[in-house]
Amino acid sequence: MxxxxxxxxxxxxxxxxxxxxxxxxxxxxxxxxxxxxxxxxxxxxxxxxxxxxxxxxxxxxxxIPAQLEGRRADGEARIGATLHKRIDLRRWQAFLRNAKRVKIGDSLVFGGGVTARAEERHADGSLTLFFEGEEPVEVLLDRAGTMPLPPYIASKRGVDRQDLxxxxxxxxxxxxxxxxxxxxxxxxxxxxxxxxxxxxxxxxxxxxxxxxxxxxxxxxxxxxxxxxxxxxxxxxxxxxxxxxxxxxxxxxxxxxxxxxxxxxxxxxxxxxxxxxxxxxxxxxxxxxxxxxxxxxxxxxxxxxxxxxxxxxxxxxxxxxxxxxxxxxxxxxxxxxxxxxxxxxx
CATH class of the missing domain: 3.40.1780.10 (QueA-like)
Known part of the structure; x- marks a missing residue:
């Protein structure tokens, strides 16, 4: 149809x-x-x-607070990530804003000192992110992420604590x-x-x-x-x-x-x-x-x-x-x- x-x-x-x-x-x-x-x-x-x-x-x-804002580790590109689907304990499939500026193997630095490495690009344009360190990814997201409000809300007023x-x-x-x-x-x-x-x-x-x-x-x-x-x-x-x-x-x-x-x-x-x-x-x-x-x-x-x-x-x-x-x-x-x-x- x-x-x-x-x-x-x-x-x-x-x-x-x-x-x-x-x-x-x-x-x-x-x-x-x-x-x-x-x-x-x-x-x-x-x-x-x-x-x-x-x-x-x-x-x-x-x-989960699945919206992340950060940069490529070399500081040359601002990157936004919306986690999509868990792959395993340390890997998530994610959609990236400015994804064309990210190459496989690049490190991304988000808030709170959270870092992730781009491992694989998928047919739908998403990437696999490997979250580095020993803390559970849930702990890292609590520190660095925000609530992933739909774009038609977030673009009009942003996201605040009440949304939690x-x-x-x-x-x-x-x-x-x-x-x-x-x-x-x-x-x-x-x-x-x-x-x-x-x-x-x-x-x-x-x-x-x-x-x-x-x-x-x-x-x-x-x-x-x-x-x-x-x-x-x-x-x-x-x-x-x-x-x-x-x-x-x-x-x-x-x-x-x-x-x-x-x-x-x-x-x-x-x-x-x-x-x-x-x-x-x-x-x-x-x-x-x-x-x-x-x-x-x-x-x-x-x-x-x-x-x-x-x-x-x-x-x-x-x-x-x-x-x-x-x-x-x-x-x-x-x-x-x-x-x-x-x-x-």
Whole structure:
């Protein structure tokens, strides 16, 4: 499909630069089927919209301070690095600003005396960085890195200490993401307690979101776009919980596109979710038949993005464009710090 089919006009003042407070005060647009009226609700209405026996599935990845600023060791070139995917204990795949000024073998010096060596260049333009020294890379990043806010936020106001809290979900446990699973940013303990009281289940998996989520689709056709691989894990207990809930008639609701993509990577042809541990680069576009999920809670996404294509696969392209136009007209807040939608095909 042509990428331009997923384009829409978004006024700049609809891009949220800060989240609402408290988190569960965000609005939520409920989109059902292909013809039902759109419902302007709030995230706090979630326990009323879903049914007892349904299960919300969350991503427990934790965002690391993966944005680094520094120079080539000879001081002649300023370099920015956004870590993308862990390779091993000391190596990360990273996208570099000013990457053409870096040769294999060059040493890069970042803040706090952190140094890394460029080891390998990949087909997508990223490089493998080997972090030198004996301290764990996590310690080095805490010293030298900043939160990797999406460019549409960072370019408008920069990054500050408040983002250390705002850009982390309440479920964050497993370190390794360089972008937040933003659908979960709306949850508070109060909302979770209400969900539990309503008899709605909760399940957890891990997908470490990579920097590829920030990259635009450069191809003109979806067939020519290659997704970046990200590491995910689904335990046997989570797979059993979800399969049992579905067998009893409950709906599986993915909280975020990261959850949906991992579940669809782990489901078999019979619709049963299997344990999973490995990389996924699944690219979901219209025509893909979803087998693992019955709904999706997600924020509003960028025009012509892979995520706009994913929600169009779930609900239909024209339906989603109509929903987004409704959201724009009714002044919903867009993107990572914005409002939410609940998509129920």
């Amino acid at each position: 042509k990428v331009d089919l997923f384009d829409f006009e978004l006024p700049q003042d609809r891009i949220a630069l800060r989240p609402v407070r408290p988190r569960d005060a965000a609005r939520m647009l409920v989109v059902r089927g292909s013809e039902a009226p759109f419902e302007d609700r709030g995230v706090r209405d979630l326990p009323k919209v879903l049914d007892p026996g349904d299960v919300l599935v969350f991503n427990d990845t934790r965002v 809290e705002d850009y982390q979900t309440m479920f964050a446990r497993e370190e390794g993401a360089v972008a937040a699973p933003t659908a979960s940013l709306h949850f508070t303990q109060r909302l979770v307690d209400a969900i539990d009281a309503a008899g709605i289940g909760r399940a957890m998996l891990t997908l470490h979101v990579g920097a590829g989520t920030f990259l635009p689709v450069k191809a003109d056709d979806t067939d020519d776009h290659q997704m970046h691989a990200e590491f995910g894990r689904i335990s046997q207990a989570t797979a059993d919980q979800l399969n049992e809930a579905r067998a009893k008639g409950g709906k599986i609701i993915a909280v975020g596109t990261t959850v949906l993509r991992l579940l669809e990577s782990a489901v078999d042809e019979d619709g049963l979710i299997q344990p999973f541990a490995g990389d996924t680069s699944i690219f979901i576009t219209p025509g893909y038949r979803l087998k693992a999920v019955d709904g999706l809670m997600t924020n509003f996404h960028l025009p012509k993005s892979t995520l706009m294509m994913l929600v169009s696969a779930l609900m239909g392209r024209e339906r989603m464009l109509a929903a987004y136009q409704h959201a724009i007209t009714n002044e919903y807040r867009f993107y990572s710090y914005g409002d939410s939608s609940l998509l129920l095909p």
